[in-house]
Amino acid sequence: MTLQKAMEMGVATPVKLPIAKIVDEAKDIKTFFFTHLLKSEPGQFIMVILPKLGMRPMSISSDNGAEFGTTICGVGPLSNAMMEKKPGDIIGIRGPLGKPFSGRGNHVVLVGGGYGSGPMAFWAERAIARGMDSKKIHYIVGARTKELLLFEERMRRAKVNLHIATNDGSHGYKGFNIDLLRQVIEEAKHSGNPLDMIYTCGPELMEKAVFDVAVETGTDCEISMERYMKCGIGICGSCAVDPDGLLICVDGPCVNKETAAKITEFGAYHRDASGQKVYYKKG
Structure with a gap:
C-alpha cells in the first residue's frame, strides 16, 4: 500500500475519538469502546495514538456498526498509559488496517x-x-x-x-x-x-x-500474526518477515496456511524496534 492509496481509503489520517466506555476484562486487560462507524472486518487492526508515546497496533475485538472495541493488555509504555484512561478521554485512531x-x-x-x-x-x-x-x-x-x-x-x-x-x-x-x-x-x-x-x-x-x-x-x-509496526500502511518495512519481506501490516495480519508455511521466522523469532532478532523461549 502506498501513502496515496492509504489516503484514498481514508486510513492514513487519524481521527480523534472520545472513549465511550471501558470494560475491565481481566487483570491488566481492558476493552475500550468508541462510538464510531469503523467499517472493520474480523482480523483487522487499528493504530492507537497517544501524544509523546507514538502509536501502536491494536486488534479490533468488536464492531457492531455503531461502536467498536479494542481489547488492550498493559505490557508497554503506550498500553500501560491506556490503562490509566477514563471515559471521555480523547484517543487518536487510524484504521481499520490490514488484511482480515x-x-x-x-x-x-x-x-x-x-x-x-x-x-x-x-x-x-x-x-x-x-x-x-x-x-x-x-x-x-x-x-x-x-x-x-x-x-x-x-x-x-x-x-x-x-x-x-x-x-x-x-x-x-x-x-x-x-x-x-x-x-x-x-x-x-x-x-x-x-x-x-x-x-x-x-x-x-x-x-x-x-x-x-x-x-x-x-x-x-x-x-x-503480530509483528512490530511503526506505520501500519506498508511504508516503513518494520513488520517485514523472512524470507520474502512479506509486510504483516498490509499482506496480513491474517495469513493463510500456505503463506504461514513459507514464513521461516514463524514460531522461531520476531524482530524488535531496532530490527534485531528476538527468539521465542520454548518450553
Missing part, C-alpha cells in the same frame, strides 16, 4: 489465547450476524488461570460451542487449548461433519502449535 480473516468455512473452530481472543469473539459474532449457525462455530479459549479467561459469557450469549482450558485447572479442561483443539477436530470427524477451517489469534507459539495441528490433520487454517 477470509470468513471461509461452514464448520469452524476459533482458537484464542490471551487478548488474542478478542478477534475470535468478533469473528463469531460477525459470522452469526451474517447468517451462520452458531452451532457450526467452536470457540476454544485458554489462559493460565480462570481469572485471565476472556469473553466466556460473551460467547455463551452467542450460543457457540464453548471450550475452555486453564493451565492450572481452575476452570474447564486442565491443560492447553491445543489439547482441546485436537479433541474438537477428532469428535467432528467421527460425527461425520468434519471441521473445514481453523482460525487463530494469540501468542505466536500457540499459533504455531495450532498451525502444526492443522497440517497434521489436513485442516485448513488462517492465522493472525
